[in-house]
Amino acid sequence: MAQAKTKDLPAGANLPFIYREYSAERLKQALHKMYLIRQFEEGAEESYMRGLIHGTMHLSIGQEASAMGICMPLTNDDQITSTHRGHGHCIAKGAEVSKMFAEFFGKTTGYCRGRGGSMHIADVSTGNLGANGIVGGGIPIAVGAALTAKRLKSDRVVISFFGDGANNEGAFHEALNMASLWKLPVIFVCENNGYGMSTSMARSTAVPNVADRAAAYAMPGVIVDGNVLSEVAEASHEAVRRARAGEGPTLIESKTYRYRGHSKSDRNRYRTKEEIDDWMTNRDPIVRYENELMEFGIIDQAGIEAIREAVAKEIADGIEFAKASPSPEIRNLERYVYTETV
Amino acid sequence: MDQAVRELSYAQAIQEAMAIALETDERVFLMGEDIGVYGGAFQVTGDLVERFGADRVIDTPISELGGAGVAVGAAVTGLRPIFEFQFSDFATLAMEQIVNQAAKMRYMLGGAVSVPVVMRFPAGSGTGAAAQHSQSLEAWLGHVPGLKVIQPATPHDVKGMLLAAVADPDPVMIFEHKLLYKTKGPVPEGYYTVPIGKAEIRREGRDLTIVATSIMVHKALEAAKTLEAEGIDVEVVDLRTVRPMDKETVIESVKKTSRLLCVYEGVKTLGVGAEVSAMIAESEAFDFLDAPIVRLGGAETPIPYNPELEKATVPQVPDILAAARSLATGSR
Ligand SMILES: Cc1ncc(C[n+]2csc(CCOP(=O)(O)OP(=O)(O)O)c2C)c(N)n1
Ligand SMILES: [Mg+2]
Numbered sequence: 001m002a003q004a005k006t007k008d009l010p011a012g013a014n015l016p017f018i019y020r021e022y023s024a025e026r027l028k029q030a031l032h033k034m035y036l037i038r039q040f041e042e043g044a045e046e047s048y049m050r051g052l053i054h055g056t057m058h059l060s061i062g063q064e065a066s067a068m069g070i071c072m073p074l075t076n077d078d079q080i081t082s083t084h085r086g087h088g089h090c091i092a093k094g095a096e097v098s099k100m101f102a103e104f105f106g107k108t109t110g111y112c113r114g115r116g117g118s119m120h121i122a123d124v125s126t127g128n129l130g131a132n133g134i135v136g137g138g139i140p141i142a143v144g145a146a147l148t149a150k151r152l153k154s155d156r157v158v159i160s161f162f163g164d165g166a167n168n169e170g171a172f173h174e175a176l177n178m179a180s181l182w183k184l185p186v187i188f189v190c191e192n193n194g195y196g197m198s199t200s201m202a203r204s205t206a207v208p209n210v211a212d213r214a215a216a217y218a219m220p221g222v223i224v225d226g227n228v229l230s231e232v233a234e235a236s237h238e239a240v241r242r243a244r245a246g247e248g249p250t251l252i253e254s255k256t257y258r259y260r261g262h263s264k265s266d267r268n269r270y271r272t273k274e275e276i277d278d279w280m281t282n283r284d285p286i287v288r289y290e291n292e293l294m295e296f297g298i299i300d301q302a303g304i305e306a307i308r309e310a311v312a313k314e315i316a317d318g319i320e321f322a323k324a325s326p327s328p329e330i331r332n333l334e335r336y337v338y339t340e341t342v
Numbered sequence: 343m344d345q346a347v348r349e350l351s352y353a354q355a356i357q358e359a360m361a362i363a364l365e366t367d368e369r370v371f372l373m374g375e376d377i378g379v380y381g382g383a384f385q386v387t388g389d390l391v392e393r394f395g396a397d398r399v400i401d402t403p404i405s406e407l408g409g410a411g412v413a414v415g416a417a418v419t420g421l422r423p424i425f426e427f428q429f430s431d432f433a434t435l436a437m438e439q440i441v442n443q444a445a446k447m448r449y450m451l452g453g454a455v456s457v458p459v460v461m462r463f464p465a466g467s468g469t470g471a472a473a474q475h476s477q478s479l480e481a482w483l484g485h486v487p488g489l490k491v492i493q494p495a496t497p498h499d500v501k502g503m504l505l506a507a508v509a510d511p512d513p514v515m516i517f518e519h520k521l522l523y524k525t526k527g528p529v530p531e532g533y534y535t536v537p538i539g540k541a542e543i544r545r546e547g548r549d550l551t552i553v554a555t556s557i558m559v560h561k562a563l564e565a566a567k568t569l570e571a572e573g574i575d576v577e578v579v580d581l582r583t584v585r586p587m588d589k590e591t592v593i594e595s596v597k598k599t600s601r602l603l604c605v606y607e608g609v610k611t612l613g614v615g616a617e618v619s620a621m622i623a624e625s626e627a628f629d630f631l632d633a634p635i636v637r638l639g640g641a642e643t644p645i646p647y648n649p650e651l652e653k654a655t656v657p658q659v660p661d662i663l664a665a666a667r668s669l670a671t672g673s674r
Binding site: 056 | 375376380383401403404406407408431469470471472473474641644647648649650651654655
């Protein structure tokens with residue numbers, strides 16, 4: 001994937017992909033959503049600290065460009081499967097934060113009616129087939145959804161998000177093989193944040209890049225800087241085109257980083273503070289995107305401020321909605337286990 | 343031998359057992375996801391990697407099926423692996439190696455090999471981790487001849503049973519309830535074993551037998567205290583081993599009390615308590631029963647995220663109290 005070297009471009013030269021592809025309005029919406037993802041997770045984290053949310057959660061703060069960039073070329077009809085670190089995917093695909101908070105608070109107004117929580121968060125109505133508590137669990141499901149798309153000629157594409165750790169599960173390998181064999185409209189998106197819990201890629205994976213695995217399944221393997229929105233979106237755009245054209249799957253490896261610990265019980269003993277600080281101060285995906293937008297005259301400081309404020313209000317309203325919502329009733333404990341027949 | 347006894351947590355007791363096994367037997371090694379520098383998802387392995395090195399405390403990739411198979415292969419050829427699953431739920435990814443290979447290899451080869459592998463499974467609900475991280479699957483593995491399946495309930499037992507598992511020539515599956523990890527109890531220093539296949543009477547009583555497993559043992563004991571004040575004298579049997587089951591201890595207890603309540607966290611239908619009930623119904627204790635057997639097990643649902651629903655999914659002390667009261671006065 002061509003690196004976007006915006007600083008070196010003479011005026012009027014080719015701009016990075018998204019600035020050629022999308023309207024200023026769409027580009028500002030993308031920034032809005034990236035802020036929405038970050039502030040949603042900060043709000044969830046704070047609610048957890050205050051004891052309003054129980055269990056655990058996996059935050060994707062620092063990975064927003066990856067979720068957003070992949071989803072930019074998608075329509076509402078396209079589908080995704082997500083992971084335990086799935087809040088960003090859910091929002092990028094179109095979910096409302098109020099119903100997500102309600103789910104985290106265990107309420108009936110939540111997307112999973114209080115049954116799923118953070119690890120299973122999904123808005124099926126916007127094409128999200130589920131976050132997943134099982135590493136690699138969603139990958140074959142995405143292939144199945146792509147089989148449906150092909151059989152029903154729906155023109156739909158399916159994205160499967162997963163982490164670097166998931167590439168060592170058998171499900172990953174079996175799924176990629178079938179997808180390629182049957183030329184299915186599915187895109188495998190590995191969000192490589194360097195670690196599966198405490199285990200670095202170097203300590204878990206026999207190849208240096210997850211994208212290298214693509215060769216074994218005869219599909220393109222593309223590496224992008226996952227913290228540069230345009231690069232991610234461009235790779236997604238091409239993979240979506242391929243998939244819709246019936247040319248089969250693509251494996252995209254989006255190199256990124258999670259700022260927070262793996263979950264709420266991580267002491268970060270496997271990485272240095274310097275490493276974390278470096279990513280946070282020098283490669284933050286939102287800061288990088290904002291700087292580009294300002295450089296290309298798409299937004300100014302006041303415009304960014306306005307987005308931040310609007311998002312902050314959306315988050316505060318979402319939390320209020322969640323707090324005010326009712327909890328499920330115990331007598332409904334066995335609901336949704338099987339399909340109700342009326 | 344006089345061994346000093348200290349208060350240790352359940353997690354510390356497991357760690358101590360593994361340290362003793364690593365120290366005393368060169369063949370022993372640990373495998374699992376994030377058991378090294380991370381110390382294990384529940385901090386059970388802790389700093390063992392610093393003490394014994396990365397060759398004997400091995401972080402695996404996220405590959406449960408492959409990892410379990412590697413442990414089986416190493417066990418068959420002379421090593422003594424202790425394989426940690428990050429959550430017992432992930433046994434489902436490794437069922438092939440556990441059920442088709444580890445359990446049957448010795449049998450299929452006509453006794454030519456043994457499979458001395460130990461697998462540890464953090465299990466159970468109560469942590470808000472929802473449907474895929476909260477299951478109690480001991481009955482699944484208990485259904486497989488060739489496996490031994492244990493559910494120690496105390497720090498003392500988990501240390502002794504883990505050491506017994508390491509010494510055992512056959513595959514032993516240990517289900518450790520996550521809510522037990524921080525519970526404390528007396529644990530002797532040094533090496534000792536607690537036999538696999540032997541139940542323990544935790545409290546003697548005349549009126550009613552509660553057969554409980556894992557964390558339910560503690561809930562049953564708590565209920566028994568309340569019931570004592572009401573004049574109901576409860577005997578609590580800690581089953582400890584699901585397979586092979588200690589029938590004799592349970593039968594003798596039921597013959598004495600004539601009433602049986604089974605309490606277990608796994609899904610009620612086809613669960614551990616179903617087997618205990620059927621075993622009693624087939625035994626000489628049947629004629630002694632003064633009332634129908636009662637089972638309290640997990641609800642017929644995946645574990646929900648909402649904390650109130652989650653609690654309602656598995657037996658709690660008030661459920662045990664209510665069941666015991668009506669059983670104590672019920673008749674056939
Ligand atoms: C089958 C399975 N094994 C292990 C786990 C425990 N676990 C949850 S997330 C995780 C790390 C996943 O790493 P990666 O795929 O890189 O995703 P990331 O957390 O970095 O987003 C592990 C080991 C699990 N949930 N499912
Ligand atoms: Mg990762």
